[in-house]
Amino acid sequence: MLEIKNVHVKIAEEDAEIIRGLDLTVPKGQVHAIMGPNGSGKSTLAYVLAGKEDYEVTEGQILWNGEDLLEMEPDERARAGVFLAFQYPLEIPGVGSMTFLRTAVNAHRKANDEAEMSTPDFMKLVREKASDLGISMDMLKRPVNSGFSGGEKKRFEILQMSLLEPGLCVLDETDSGLDIDAVRIVADGVNKLRDPDRAILLITHYQRLLDYIVPDHVHVLINGKIARSGDKELALELEKSGYAAYGEQAA
Ligand code: ADP
Ligand code: MG
Ligand code: MG
Numbered sequence: 001m002l003e004i005k006n007v008h009v010k011i012a013e014e015d016a017e018i019i020r021g022l023d024l025t026v027p028k029g030q031v032h033a034i035m036g037p038n039g040s041g042k043s044t045l046a047y048v049l050a051g052k053e054d055y056e057v058t059e060g061q062i063l064w065n066g067e068d069l070l071e072m073e074p075d076e077r078a079r080a081g082v083f084l085a086f087q088y089p090l091e092i093p094g095v096g097s098m099t100f101l102r103t104a105v106n107a108h109r110k111a112n113d114e115a116e117m118s119t120p121d122f123m124k125l126v127r128e129k130a131s132d133l134g135i136s137m138d139m140l141k142r143p144v145n146s147g148f149s150g151g152e153k154k155r156f157e158i159l160q161m162s163l164l165e166p167g168l169c170v171l172d173e174t175d176s177g178l179d180i181d182a183v184r185i186v187a188d189g190v191n192k193l194r195d196p197d198r199a200i201l202l203i204t205h206y207q208r209l210l211d212y213i214v215p216d217h218v219h220v221l222i223n224g225k226i227a228r229s230g231d232k233e234l235a236l237e238l239e240k241s242g243y244a245a246y247g248e249q250a251a
Contacts, residue, residue, distance in 0.1 A: 002026040002049075002168055002199050007060035009041075009048050009224075017058070018044045020224035028167070031200040033210055035235060036221035037243040042203045043087055045221070046172040049201075050084040051077050064168060079111040081167030085157035085174050087203075092144035097156070100144045101126060105163050129162045132192070134185050151182035158189040169193060170201045175209040187212030207239040222246045 009019035018041045026032045036042050048055050051074035062069040064080060072080060092100065106116045130140065133155045145153050154174050161169055175183050190213050193200065202213060210232060218234040220227045227246050228234065
């Protein structure tokens with residue numbers, strides 16, 4: 001279970017608070033969607049969960065399975081099962097995609113006292129998961145995200161997630177910039193990850209993704225605070241009314 005309690009966040013060297021007293025609980029087995037206008041703090045929340053540097057939590061607490069997430073380094077968080085799929089996945093020019101995936105998978109296995117996967121077992125697993133996501137083995141011969149299209153980058157994020165099987169999946173606008181077929185593929189990938197042992201936090205600007213990944217709860221983030229929470233109907237309502245009803249910043 002993820003428990004965010006009265007969290008305030010600012011960027012190092014800046015004065016303004018970006019997250020301003022956020023409370024959110026995501027139990028395992030559930031998908032919670034965070035929706036909000038541009039600049040409301042969605043990515044900031046994702047970065048804080050992943051432990052990105054320069055994001056300072058000035059007040060509040062974040063617990064993951066009862067453990068203080070804020071006390072952990074980013075790699076410790078990853079080992080504790082926290083995975084962030086980035087809004088803008090980075091290119092890693094010198095590192096082959098397969099090597100990257102294999103290193104990540106084996107690091108997780110090691111952290112769980114499991115033996116490394118054999119090459120044939122690993123290849124079989126990647127082939128299976130990649131094929132589900134419409135990722136070609138040719139694409140995986142390239143360096144991480146190098147020359148990948150926007151849709152390919154997002155699919156590669158979901159591939160990493162499905163190989164690592166994290167306990168907490170945070171997806172930051174994974175749907176942005178995708179055409180409708182790619183949204184469906186990504187949504188199928190996320191739906192396959194739904195599990196009684198996994199919490200999923202789905203950050204999105206648009207309601208469209210929630211047609212395919214039906215959330216248990218929807219939260220509207222405005223100006224660094226949850227302005228409203230509800231069930232999936234809230235997303236449909238937002239699609240009609242827009243964020244304008246939530247005030248100046250939203251409008
Ligand atoms: P969203 O993802 O909802 O569009 P962000 O979390 O990216 O919103 O940004 C929230 C606010 O914080 C915005 O006003 C943005 O300009 C500001 N912000 C984000 N990152 C930085 C940064 N590194 N330095 C200064 N301001 C930032
Ligand atoms: Mg934004
Ligand atoms: Mg963002």
